[in-house]
Amino acid sequence: MKTYFSGILLLMLISCGTTQEKKEETQKTDVTVEAKDPDYNPEAKLAELGIELSTPSAPVANYVNAVRTGNLIFLAGKGPLQSNGEYITGKIGEDLSIEEGYYAARVTGINQLAVLKAELGDLSKVKRIVKVLGMVNAASDFTDHPKVVNGYSDLMVQVFGEKGKHARAAVGMGSLPTNIAVEIEMIVEVE
Numbered sequence: 001m002k003t004y005f006s007g008i009l010l011l012m013l014i015s016c017g018t019t020q021e022k023k024e025e026t027q028k029t030d031v032t033v034e035a036k037d038p039d040y041n042p043e044a045k046l047a048e049l050g051i052e053l054s055t056p057s058a059p060v061a062n063y064v065n066a067v068r069t070g071n072l073i074f075l076a077g078k079g080p081l082q083s084n085g086e087y088i089t090g091k092i093g094e095d096l097s098i099e100e101g102y103y104a105a106r107v108t109g110i111n112q113l114a115v116l117k118a119e120l121g122d123l124s125k126v127k128r129i130v131k132v133l134g135m136v137n138a139a140s141d142f143t144d145h146p147k148v149v150n151g152y153s154d155l156m157v158q159v160f161g162e163k164g165k166h167a168r169a170a171v172g173m174g175s176l177p178t179n180i181a182v183e184i185e186m187i188v189e190v191e
Contacts, residue, residue: 042123053114079180080104093142104181105151129166131187138172145170
């Protein structure tokens with residue numbers, strides 16, 4: 001009888017060891033390695049588009065331009081600060097057209113890319129543009145907020161390709177700081 005129980009115990013130990021080995025083997029094969037795309041070069045795309053990134057503007061209050069936690073970077077809201085040092089201001093649908101708003105959102109995107117570059121050193125470290133919140137300084141009867149924020153979104157896709165496609169909200173605001181046309185913030189996944 002003693003031999004019988006010893007045999008059962010031995011079989012159970014072997015079975016547990018085999019199950020653990022199979023589990024470890026499965027875990028090893030489930031890990032996928034993301035291959036680097038040799039054509040992925042956001043900085044070359046910027047050059048191709050004729051866009052030069054400047055030094056990001058300093059925050060105007062008690063906050064920072066970007067906060068990194070783990071593999072995510074949260075960018076503070078930026079506005080359409082032009083290379084001449086002036087903001088694009090006014091309400092879309094009242095002072096500015098949709099096309100002018102689109103351009104303001106694009107300028108804001110360039111400003112955010114400057115912040116991202118300063119934070120990362122190299123834009124090819126961007127794995128994905130995750131989320132964009134576009135706030136449009138709009139007349140009370142204006143309803144085409146997405147058409148304005150497309151200026152930002154289109155730029156992200158031009159620069160990052162598929163990795164630039166993101167979740168997004170495009171909302172209207174009764175006013176924005178210093179009457180800027182748009183303010184946009186973004187969340188980015190990085191290596």
